[in-house]
Amino acid sequence: MRTLLEALSTSAQGLLRPPHITRRRFFEIAGSGVTASWLCGKLRAADETAVASATPRNTVKNVIFILLAGAPSHIDTFDLKVVPGVTPTSFNPTTMNGLLWPAGLLPRIGQHLSDIAIVRSVRAWALVHTLAQTWTQIGRNPAAALGNIAPHIGSVVAIEKESERRPGQVFPTFLALNSGTAAGPGYFPAQYAAFKVTPSTQGIVDTTHPADPNGTGRFNNRWNLLHALDDPLRINSPFGKDPEDYDNFYTAAKGLMYNPAVGQAFTFSDTDSERYGKNSFGNACLVAKQVLAADQGTRFIQITLGGWDMHSDIYGRLPALGKILDDGLSALIDDLRSSGLFDHTMLVMAGEFGRTVGQLSGAQGRDHYLQQFAVFAGGGIKGGHTIGSTNGQGSASAEYGWSRNRDIKPEDIEATIYSAMGINWTTVRHDDPFGRGFYYVPFSDTNVYGPVDELWGV
Numbered sequence: 001m002r003t004l005l006e007a008l009s010t011s012a013q014g015l016l017r018p019p020h021i022t023r024r025r026f027f028e029i030a031g032s033g034v035t036a037s038w039l040c041g042k043l044r045a046a047d048e049t050a051v052a053s054a055t056p057r058n059t060v061k062n063v064i065f066i067l068l069a070g071a072p073s074h075i076d077t078f079d080l081k082v083v084p085g086v087t088p089t090s091f092n093p094t095t096m097n098g099l100l101w102p103a104g105l106l107p108r109i110g111q112h113l114s115d116i117a118i119v120r121s122v123r124a125w126a127l128v129h130t131l132a133q134t135w136t137q138i139g140r141n142p143a144a145a146l147g148n149i150a151p152h153i154g155s156v157v158a159i160e161k162e163s164e165r166r167p168g169q170v171f172p173t174f175l176a177l178n179s180g181t182a183a184g185p186g187y188f189p190a191q192y193a194a195f196k197v198t199p200s201t202q203g204i205v206d207t208t209h210p211a212d213p214n215g216t217g218r219f220n221n222r223w224n225l226l227h228a229l230d231d232p233l234r235i236n237s238p239f240g241k242d243p244e245d246y247d248n249f250y251t252a253a254k255g256l257m258y259n260p261a262v263g264q265a266f267t268f269s270d271t272d273s274e275r276y277g278k279n280s281f282g283n284a285c286l287v288a289k290q291v292l293a294a295d296q297g298t299r300f301i302q303i304t305l306g307g308w309d310m311h312s313d314i315y316g317r318l319p320a321l322g323k324i325l326d327d328g329l330s331a332l333i334d335d336l337r338s339s340g341l342f343d344h345t346m347l348v349m350a351g352e353f354g355r356t357v358g359q360l361s362g363a364q365g366r367d368h369y370l371q372q373f374a375v376f377a378g379g380g381i382k383g384g385h386t387i388g389s390t391n392g393q394g395s396a397s398a399e400y401g402w403s404r405n406r407d408i409k410p411e412d413i414e415a416t417i418y419s420a421m422g423i424n425w426t427t428v429r430h431d432d433p434f435g436r437g438f439y440y441v442p443f444s445d446t447n448v449y450g451p452v453d454e455l456w457g458v
Contacts, residue, residue: 047430057456058422060379061344062292063157064301065417066329067179068351069133070308073366075357075394076318077102078373079120086359088315097384105322108330114384115333116347116377117455121388121397123407124353127368129309132352137183137302139414140442149433151186153414154300156440158185158192160423161299169297170255171195171265177284179304187433190245191252194302199283203267207257215258223254265294277327281305285332292341299421308351312363336378346379346420350413357393371395374413379420382457402454411449415441419451 075081080100082093092104097113109116125141126132134142138150151159158173165173176182176194185193197204212219233239234247256262268286276282284303291298305328307321329349336342354372361367371394377383388401388408397407404412415425418440426444428437441449 049428049430054424054426056419056422056424057451058420059456060346060420062299062301062341063346063348063417063421064288064303065154066347066349067133067136067302067304068308068349069304069306070129071351071353071355071368071372072308073310073314073318073355074371074373076314077106077322078118078375079390079394081357081392081394083358090319099386105319106326108326112330112333116375116383117381117385117387119374119376119387119408119452120390121400121402121408122350122372122374123397123409124370124372125409127353127370129352134183136350136352136410138186139411146432146434146436146438149187151188151192152183152194153417154194154302155185155188155192156418157300157421157423159188165297170259170261171291171294171296171298172252173297174300175291175298176302177287178280179302182302182304191248197266199266199280199287201268201270201273203263204256207259207262261294261296265290265296276331277324279324281324282328282331285328289332289335289339289341292345293339310355310365311361311367312365314360314365333377342378344379346381346417347377348374348413348417350374357395371397374408376455381455387452387454402452404450408452409449411441412452415449416451416455425451
């Protein structure tokens, strides 16, 4: 959509011409790659069924999902295990809110332990970064039968919440900040892909043009001319879904132009940036808060913070990245609380897997490991407690802490998000291109996965 904004701004200069863009490039813009909706032609209204009796909790309006890409060390952060002679004394292990906590590494989050729930019995399925990161975002095996057409969790939220959008709401339902490699919408229409933005003090560029500062002159004339020339090919197009998707992107992009709400939500001052740590992650957290406060239709926001893949020199690198997370997340919780959004917004944070336990490697780092953690907050989540526990080393779950009495998997986290948003996680759509039926959460018919209801203290 960013490219479309640039194209629209350029057209205001009198350079209107048919967009010279390849089919391949269009789907790169759409964020949907080879799994776009053209695989199945025009996506019909889904014949949805629920294959199991389920009652979603429906406690939240919004979700902010923070992906800690690269896989943080669980035993050095949210499941602290002090390894004699290894754990730095600067981590200052301290009992806070009943938990052993690295007060020297994450001091500000430590002050918010009463707001968050830490799930320690999470175990990943895979140890390859790209595979496991995609798995975390789509809630299923990307290499399975429908994995290559599976939409992002945020895309499912977007399509399910489409009917709740009010007239005048122009922000995309699914926003991805600092998430250029976020998973796409799968076989869903391109309009449900993430709108990918890298936050900047300048906001979203190319939403106005100096030659037409109000958008009522040359820009508007060119927009009308565009439709006069192209509508026969864009609307009910004889060429199928692709040109209609293209037209939807132009229309969505136009809604963001000359719109004061866009500037208010996506720009920020140096002072506010400073409160969040004055870095890319902090700025993303700040913009996420402002976007939700604008109430312009955004319901699911992904923020990605990378850099956690510390195979070497982990204790030389972790303090700096820990501070970035500490400053940004704690400021986000503070602002969500003060704005009244905390009770209506669920924060979910996880990496794609964990890291090895015990002694460091020869390179003074930690390698890939299945055991990991997840963090939840807001939206009625019971803060100040943990779900599950690990053994003394942190190598495996000692207690699972929930009703299914097993490790918690990405599919369970996916079901938890859907339940909190009021979406039936057992839904099966019968509009997938292969005619197999697309389960929002895999194997819903056999009740393999489900929400972690214990997060709400039940």
